[in-house]
Amino acid sequence: MRINADFTKRAAVHFEDTPWVPSPAPGVERKMLDRIGEEVARATTIVRFAPGSAFDPHVHDGGEEFLVLDGVFQDEHGDFPAGSYVRNPPTTSHTPAAAEGAVILVKLHQFDPADRTEVKTRTDDGAAQQQLFQDSVETVTLQTWAPGQAVSLDAHGGLEVFVVEGSYSESGEEFSRWDWLRLPSGTRFDAVTGPDGARVWMKSGHLAQMTAK
Incomplete structure (x- = not known):
């Protein structure tokens, strides 16, 4: 799968004009912004979790970075409400879920393989x-x-x-x-x-x- 895969060109995706695409996990849908690969891919995606949905446990060989846009994203490391920013570097693993539903912006397989820096923080609404x-x-x-x-x-x-x-x-x-x-x-x-x-x-x-x- 190749979506906006030429990084020498300007690329734009409008949320309202882009359909939700089912993922392999029931209740989890995606809007793909850029992508090179199939289920294991270098990808930038908006992901929507229906209440009670979850992914199976998995390891992020290429790292994962996400911003929670709505609801509360969860895994065994904690609850991440809207405004949370997280970087899970290569070799980390988790079981993503959302008991009450969530929407996240997520980037996969875009880390330096040697990066081991973890980030878990909240964004500041009042900061310029x-x-x-x-x-x-x-x-x-x-x-x-x-x-x-x-x-x-x-x-x-x-x-x-x-x-x-x-x-x-x-x-x-x-x-x-x-x-x-x-x-x-x-x-x-x-x-x-x-x-x-x-x-x-x-x-x-x-x-x-x-x-x-």
Whole structure:
């Protein structure tokens, strides 16, 4: 399976225009943003857990990173309510579930194989910019932009922007709640927020070594 698999090109996925696709686990559905591979894949996905649904226990050979968007995501390590940000590096394992339902943004098989850094934190609603993770390759932040704000960023190492709340316009395209944009290395992000501003999850620098697949 190949979805938005050319990392030299701009890619955009709008939540409302993208269908839910069943996963192998009953009650768990997905909206695929980018993907290379079948069930074991390099993937960026919005995953929805129906109340009481769960995945079988599994090991993340390539690591897992997720942001809880709605509800409470759970595993044997604890409960993670909306706003939780978690990085499970390669070799970690868990049994994902959601007793009352949850929606998460998740990235799989995108870690350095030697990375062993675990992160479990909560995002801060009041922060203009909150750094969630940083290493020599990438930076992950949660940013809050004011209504009508012009935002200009250098995407020299690539950039992903996921709208948690609000909206913005980029290249004449409107991005609102749970929409996703990926820009390749060597480009710029120039946007203007909507009347309610925008709160976005952003990852930068991680696409510097990516080429067409």
